Amino acid sequence: MSTTLTVNGTPHDIDLPGEVPLLWVLRDALGMTGTKYGCGVAACGACTVHVNGTAVRSCQMALADVDGPVTTIEGLGTPDAMAAIQAAWVDHQVAQCGYCQSGQIMQAAALLADNPAPSDDDIDMAMQGNLCRCGTYPRIRAAIHTAAAKMKEA
Amino acid sequence: MSRIGKIARRTFLIGSAAVVGGVAFGAYYIGRPAPNPLKPEPGQAVPNPFVVIDQDGVTLVAPRAEMGQGVQTTWAAMIAEELDVDLGQVRVIHGPAAAAYYNTAMMGGLLPGKEYEMTAFQHGIADVLGKVGKVLGAQITGGSTSMADGFPRMCAAGASARETLKEAAAQRLGIDRSRLTTRDGKVIAPGNVELRYEDLAADAAKLSPVTDVALRDPSQWRYLGKSVPRVDMAAKATGTAEFGIDVRLPGMKFAALKANPARAGMAGFDASDALRMPGVEQVVDLGDAFAVVATNTWLALQAAEAVKPDWDAAAYPADTDAILARMARAFDGSPDSTMRDDGDVATLPAGATEVTADYTVPYLAHATMEPMNATALLKDGKLDIWCGNQAPILVQDHCAAAAGVAKEDVEVHTTFLGGGFGRRGDFDYAVYAAKLARAMDGTPVQLTWSREEDMTHDFYRPAALARMKGAVKDGKVVMLDGRIASQSAIRQYMTRMGLSPVGPDKVMVEGAFNQPYGIPNYRIRGYVSDLALPVGSWRSVGNSHNGFFHECFVDELAHAAGADPLQMRYDLIRDIHAPSAGTLAAVREMSGWTGKTPDGIGRGVAFCYSFGTPVATVIEVRNEDGAIRIAKAWIACDAGLALDPSIIEAQMTGALVYGLSAACFGEITFSDGAAEQQNFYDYDALRIHNCPEMEVRVLETNPYLGGAGEPGTPGSMPALANAIFDLTGTRPRKLPLMHDFDLLV
Numbered sequence: 001m002s003t004t005l006t007v008n009g010t011p012h013d014i015d016l017p018g019e020v021p022l023l024w025v026l027r028d029a030l031g032m033t034g035t036k037y038g039c040g041v042a043a044c045g046a047c048t049v050h051v052n053g054t055a056v057r058s059c060q061m062a063l064a065d066v067d068g069p070v071t072t073i074e075g076l077g078t079p080d081a082m083a084a085i086q087a088a089w090v091d092h093q094v095a096q097c098g099y100c101q102s103g104q105i106m107q108a109a110a111l112l113a114d115n116p117a118p119s120d121d122d123i124d125m126a127m128q129g130n131l132c133r134c135g136t137y138p139r140i141r142a143a144i145h146t147a148a149a150k151m152k153e154a
Numbered sequence: 155m156s157r158i159g160k161i162a163r164r165t166f167l168i169g170s171a172a173v174v175g176g177v178a179f180g181a182y183y184i185g186r187p188a189p190n191p192l193k194p195e196p197g198q199a200v201p202n203p204f205v206v207i208d209q210d211g212v213t214l215v216a217p218r219a220e221m222g223q224g225v226q227t228t229w230a231a232m233i234a235e236e237l238d239v240d241l242g243q244v245r246v247i248h249g250p251a252a253a254a255y256y257n258t259a260m261m262g263g264l265l266p267g268k269e270y271e272m273t274a275f276q277h278g279i280a281d282v283l284g285k286v287g288k289v290l291g292a293q294i295t296g297g298s299t300s301m302a303d304g305f306p307r308m309c310a311a312g313a314s315a316r317e318t319l320k321e322a323a324a325q326r327l328g329i330d331r332s333r334l335t336t337r338d339g340k341v342i343a344p345g346n347v348e349l350r351y352e353d354l355a356a357d358a359a360k361l362s363p364v365t366d367v368a369l370r371d372p373s374q375w376r377y378l379g380k381s382v383p384r385v386d387m388a389a390k391a392t393g394t395a396e397f398g399i400d401v402r403l404p405g406m407k408f409a410a411l412k413a414n415p416a417r418a419g420m421a422g423f424d425a426s427d428a429l430r431m432p433g434v435e436q437v438v439d440l441g442d443a444f445a446v447v448a449t450n451t452w453l454a455l456q457a458a459e460a461v462k463p464d465w466d467a468a469a470y471p472a473d474t475d476a477i478l479a480r481m482a483r484a485f486d487g488s489p490d491s492t493m494r495d496d497g498d499v500a501t502l503p504a505g506a507t508e509v510t511a512d513y514t515v516p517y518l519a520h521a522t523m524e525p526m527n528a529t530a531l532l533k534d535g536k537l538d539i540w541c542g543n544q545a546p547i548l549v550q551d552h553c554a555a556a557a558g559v560a561k562e563d564v565e566v567h568t569t570f571l572g573g574g575f576g577r578r579g580d581f582d583y584a585v586y587a588a589k590l591a592r593a594m595d596g597t598p599v600q601l602t603w604s605r606e607e608d609m610t611h612d613f614y615r616p617a618a619l620a621r622m623k624g625a626v627k628d629g630k631v632v633m634l635d636g637r638i639a640s641q642s643a644i645r646q647y648m649t650r651m652g653l654s655p656v657g658p659d660k661v662m663v664e665g666a667f668n669q670p671y672g673i674p675n676y677r678i679r680g681y682v683s684d685l686a687l688p689v690g691s692w693r694s695v696g697n698s699h700n701g702f703f704h705e706c707f708v709d710e711l712a713h714a715a716g717a718d719p720l721q722m723r724y725d726l727i728r729d730i731h732a733p734s735a736g737t738l739a740a741v742r743e744m745s746g747w748t749g750k751t752p753d754g755i756g757r758g759v760a761f762c763y764s765f766g767t768p769v770a771t772v773i774e775v776r777n778e779d780g781a782i783r784i785a786k787a788w789i790a791c792d793a794g795l796a797l798d799p800s801i802i803e804a805q806m807t808g809a810l811v812y813g814l815s816a817a818c819f820g821e822i823t824f825s826d827g828a829a830e831q832q833n834f835y836d837y838d839a840l841r842i843h844n845c846p847e848m849e850v851r852v853l854e855t856n857p858y859l860g861g862a863g864e865p866g867t868p869g870s871m872p873a874l875a876n877a878i879f880d881l882t883g884t885r886p887r888k889l890p891l892m893h894d895f896d897l898l899v
Contacts, residue, residue, distance in 0.1 A: 017432055020452055028408055028450035033400035034393020036572070037451070038523055039605045043834040046523060073393030082392065089391040093383065093800055096222030096808055098390030099397060099523040099572030124843035131834060133523050133573050134222045135811025136804070137845040 003063055007032065008075030018064030022056075023047045025063050026072060034073040034102050038131070045130030048103035048110075049073075055110035057129075073102040076109060084154070085109050088147035096134035104130050108144050117148050191252030199322075199358035203254040204233055204308060205315040207355040212237070212339060213245040217255035218304070219295035219544045220248070220386060221574030222808070223863040224801035227384040229304050231377040231798065236312030236370060238336040239351070241377060246385045248568035251546030255293045259303035266660065268494075268668040270731045270763055277858060295544040296579050296691065298765035298861020301797055305859060309369050309378075317364035322357035323349050381800030386570065397572045398541040401529040403598040407435065410454035411586055411603050412461065413443030415610050416468035416827030417688050420444070423464060428457040437461060438593045445590045451602050458604075468827025469686045477685065477824060478514070482619055484639040484681035491658035493667035497675035499623075499635040506625040506632050509714045511707055513622065515699045515889045516821035518615035518692055519829075521837055524572020525608040526583035530591035531598040536563045537588060542571030544579040548651060552581050553588035575812070576691035580613050580650065609837060610829040613690025614822055616641040620703035625675075626715035631726065633675040636666055636707070638700060642682045643689045665697030665762055665868050666704045670731035671723075687824075693812055694864040697764040701868025702817075702875070702889065705760035709876045710885065718749040719876065720759045720772075727761070733792040733856040734763055737770035740790035740851045745772040755785075756881025762868035766860030767793040771810065771869035773846070775877045781898040782881065784814060784846040784874060792853035793860035802862045803850040809866025810848065815839035817871040818897050821890050844898045 003014045007030065014025055026032045026049070035058055038046030042057040049058045052068035077083035082090070085108055095101045104127070111118055111126040118126065123144055132140070192215070194200040198208040206213040216229035230246045249255065267276075316336055323341040324331040326349070335342045341349045372379060389395035414420055423444055425437035433453035438445045444461060448454035471477045502508055528541035530553070537557045543549050546566045554561040571578055587601040603611070618640035625633040640662055645655040659682055667678035692698055712719040720742055728735040738761060741747070751757050754777040761770045774786040789806045796802055819838045823830045831837040875886040878895060891897060 016450070020450065024450050024452035028452070031402050033396070033402065036397075036523075037399065037525070037602070039834050040455070041605070041833055041835065044523070077392060079388040079392050079394060082388070086391040090383070090387050093381075093387060093804070095384075095387055095390035096224070096804060097523065097571060097573045098222065098386065098395050101390050102393045105391065128841045128843045131523070131839060131841060133521060133575075133812065133815075133839060135808040135815075135840070135845065137811070137840075137842040138807065138848060139804070140842060 005063070005066060006069040008071060009069070014063060016063060019062050021059050022049065022061045022063060022066055022070065023058040026058065032072055032074055036099055036102055038100065043131070044100070045107060046100050046103040048106040048130065050106060050110060053110070053113065055107050073106060076105065083109065084150045085112065085147040088143040088150065091146060092139045092143040094136050094139040094143050096136055100130065100132045104132065104140055108140070108147070111144070112148055112151060116152060118144065188252070188254035188256070191250050191254055194359055197356040197359070199318070199355040201315040201318040201358065201363040202311050203252065204311040205237065207319070207351050207358065209352050209355065211243070211245065212239050212351060213247060215249035216246050217249045217252070217293060218300050219542065219568065219571050219574060219578065221295070221542070221544070221571035221578065223300070223805055224384055224798065225295065225300045226386060227382065228301065228798050228801060229308050230385055231382055232304055232306070232308035233312035235375055235377050236309050237316045239339045241382060241385060243339065251293060251550040251566040253547070257292050257294050257299055257303050258307070259299035260292055260294055260297045269766055270668070270670045270734065293545065293547045294579065295574070296576065298767070298864040301793070301862065302766065302859040305797060306369055310367070313367040313369055314363050314365050317367050318361055319351055319354050319358050321361055321364055322354045326357060378797050379795070381798055384801070395570050397524050398529065398569045399524055399527045399572070399600070399602060401540040401569065401600060403529065403531065406529070406598040406600060407447050407594070408449065408451040408454050409445045409447045409590060409599050409601045410451065410458040411443055411445050411601055411607055412458045412463065413607070413611050414465040415829065416465055417611070418442070418466035418468055421464040421466060424462040428460040431457045431460060438590055440586055440589045443586060445586070445601055447594070447599060455604050470827065472827050473825050474823040477687065478617060478619070480685055481617060481639055481641070481683040484683040485621065485637060487681065489679040490682040491660065491663055491680040492677065493658070493660060493663050493680070494676055494678045496673070496677070499633055499675045499677045502625055503627055503632050503675070506627040507714060509624045509626065509711055511622050511710055511885070511887060513620040513703050513706060513887045515618050515702060516823070517617045518816050518820045519609055519612045519822050519831070519837055520573070520575045520577035520692055521609065521834070521839070522573030522575060522577055525605055526603040527601060528584040528587035529598065529600040530587040532557050532559070532591040532594070533596050535559055536565070537591060538565045538567065539584055539588060540567040540569060541584050541587070542569050542574070542578055543581060543584060544571070544574050545581065549581045549584045552585050556585045556588040557592045575693045576695070577612065579647070580690055605834070606832045609832055612822070613646070613688050615692030615698055616643055616689040618699035622703060622707040624707065624711050626711055629715045629717050631673050631708070631711045631715065631722070634673050634707070634711070635677045636703065637679050637681060638663055638666060638703060639681040639683055640699065641685050641687065641689045643691055643695060646689055647691060661696045663696060663700065665700030665764055669704060669763055670734045671726045672730050673726060693809065694764060694867040697762060697864070697868035698813070701760065701762040701764070702871045705762065705869065705872030706875050706887070709758070709872070709879070720747050720749065723759065723761050731763070731768070733853070734761065734768035736853055736855055737761065737768045737790040737792055740853060741770040741772045741788045744788040744790065744849055744851060745774070747772060751880055756877045756879070758873045758876025758878070758880055760869040760873035760876060762865070764865045764868050766858060767791055767856070767862065767865040769806070769865045769869050771873040773873040773877045775874070775881050777881060778898060781896050782878060783898045784844065787846045787848045789848065789866060790851040790853060791865060792856040793862055794854060794856035794858055796852045796854050799852050802852050805862040806850045806866040807848045809864060810870045811840050811845060813867040813870030814874055817874050817889055817891055819890050819892050
């Protein structure tokens, strides 16, 4: 059965069973590897993408249940044209190994879309599902505050 | 050579294997440069194994695994500093597996004795011994050695490349090289004539590289000693950094691995149900594991669950209690090592008060964010393998054997590592992929481990037990006698490498025997258990358990002596090793330590000297509606010259969080020989809401370069335990803390 999936504005015909999680459609069928596999059970947040603008764990969303356009880290910005949140990540030199950061950034982008000036408690609430084994949390927090300030100016 | 020969006759683990290799090959072999593995193409200049220049630009080879510790940035900065290129304008790659990229610092760290006591002469011996790493093909990223290894060698590589390019320009312009300067990737000649490095590459390639170039004075540095933007940051902020799991090749298949959870063999399997599932192409026998090959990873993971394997039983006791009971039996035998034996611990000094305590810490998983994986293609008798790894030559050797090809026919492509922490110093994930590629000749295949497979098939940080005895008198520590039982992670690792470990295991007692405390009667003995449970190097290795044992017990001694635990440590260390005492003084000042805390707040301190770097840590915990919050942490470290302060700070805080996560929640337990924890829901870590605020001070008084990636971990667990004692009055003597304390989760 073929499904049409719109990712970062581009429609794709996907010929896979409807129960295949969005994560693996992105990574293995479309070759969009910026979205990461970390746990497969929504316990780490590495696979976070936006569906209809909402942050979701793509490892838990079946292809058949995707009911709107998908935005991944590749659609947020590129090395030559970064989104404000990505530029803040660079300003604060957040990443260490970097593996969880796509998911962190997608979660943070969704937070800022909902709440342009999050408090530390807001950040705690929104980001605690995103695990980082390198322990980059303080710089993540600082980068979110910086991005919020930059986006307010813009 | 006579000095090395003398050391070689004293057997000690790894050091002896290295020296025996070195002696066998002789000084000439050790001193001879390894061949440059980079074969220049037409028009490409490769003046040394670390610099490639062609029409497209400058590429720097930083052949150490980038697993988050920033090694590629600082190694590239060392080259760029002398080469006069803009760090933002060059490409930085891992490069191939090659002897030229051996680690010069790792073997030296395994000399016997306490590193803080080493003289300049002994550091010289360590340098010579380090060169033996080349003979063993030790292209290893580990032991927090990358800075001591790379500096100033990489500066010299950059300087040599620069002078070679200038020589090419000098010959073209017909003027002397001394009249030329360099800037921003260009040679500048009098009259503002500029020649781009790219345009000189073809000529430079014809020259013998210029060597013996004097290095610049640090006062001229533009990159080193400063926090520079990491070369991998933009890629990691945009999802474009390629990890092993992101490798995509034309026609590639996706496979899932399942190996025996009891870490033994496989009698057979029934794959008939799995083979009927959509997208599944084949199920391949890999000896003690099988791989399901499918059109995508998820289908392969699902089908792997449908295979019915017939696993052999574990070669170690079936459950945790029996495993720890077996480990405790090691205390009944003779010690494997007595690395410190000062004064007399057999007699309790007159008038002294004896203090005893036993401690237990569990097995731990590395739990890197990127699960183990590797991608392989065997075609026309040649194997290509892609993976994040900490030891490319080991990957090359062992994959060659697995795929049935010669070592020279294996090309290792090292990607970014989605975390290492020691796990990717092993190479099992690559060997399984090589075996699978052999069964799929001509077809590329990516073999991914599920999180559950990763968690249950780790080379764990071994559990460890301590029996501590000490004595205090007149407010002072007069005796410390520690016995530590565990498995030998290093001996197991060396055996997997194909080496034959001999001699006592220094690593198992590091963090206990080699601490710069002036305690008059002071002994540390190690007892190695013969358990066959798979174990390996986990961030800070032996220090990860011994830091806890030693520093919790020193705290108990301070309490018994009625002394302030920070001041007592400072007094014991001050006359032995000044940089170490300096870290304690720094955290005292940073935290405003008074030795007193109000109700509802607890503070603990710990110190550990590891990997050449002393680190002092103070942690503050707070009672928050009945739950314990880790509120603040202050860290002071002294790794000597700080080549990149921002990266050092990040490593110190990251290592602290890694250790605190383990102290709070980390444990692997066993049932029927299998690890019980499966995923992050039962092997959790600190997250943003329960991570403490952290402040780091990077001191630079240490005359020798120390490590940065690991030394922040050992002090984290005891500082937390000591803070919890201060808060609750209960001594934590067993990890993880979640079983006995109500932690904020």
